[in-house]
Amino acid sequence: MSELRIGDAASIVGVDTHVLRHWEDVGVLVPPRSATGQRVYDDEAVSRALVIRRCQRAGLSLAQIRELRPADDDARRVLIEEHRSRIMDAVDQLQATGRFLEHLLSCRHAEITECPDCSGFAADPRPSAVQKRRLARAI
Template sequence: MPDPGTTALKIGDAAALLGVEAHVLRHWEAMGLLHPARSPSGHRCYDRQALDRARMIRTLQRTGMSLSRIRELGESGRAARRALISAEREQVRRRIELFRATDRFLAHIAECRHPIIAECPDCAGFVAEHGGVAASTLRERAVH
């Protein structure tokens, strides 16, 4: 594989370096997220800047950010970008709290003494709060 620091990479080499499939890079380009240069024959050429941008896209995706939100972030001015990032950080904090609550729930059900977990007030309360199901509905289903 050519050195990405000195040579523009073809799409297959860039995809391999980034750990994605080539169609992912094409999709990001179609969405306006990536703008790779083109060779005289029309092939995509990924230079260091394009690779860095692709890495940023992957990193933002891993945080849970949608591609449309990533595009919006890239197109925004500084003030709008700060507001978008603030909103995304709030979403991350909510997901973290949900993961913590889920961990507590799993720890509880591992030790739960109720013969039918759905009849346990703690289990039913968690599901009602985080699962979008009313506790009475959960009890009716009597999941074992």
């Protein structure tokens, strides 16, 4: 890939040009500049922009994404592990909700409270990932 102007880079990343300018303002993506002062998006800058976009889609804020750049591997690992844990907890909750809704499609009880299966879904005893971390800190 050759060096691109901001509009072409924004198109590849799937964002508007003002988004790339904002990312530069907050320090998560600082592309090199040409001799005339224009932003130049080389392969590295476009790759970084795509990673930033993926991180945003995963729910990371720009401040968190900025924290991923420093060389402090321990802080980076903690940030990633905590965020991944929240995502996995959300996935577990969505899967449980999916199973509950699937059951509701075939449930023949007039009231949900009369159905032992529905009551079982409502009384899920598994602690969430957040609850597990809180318990671990309390010990």
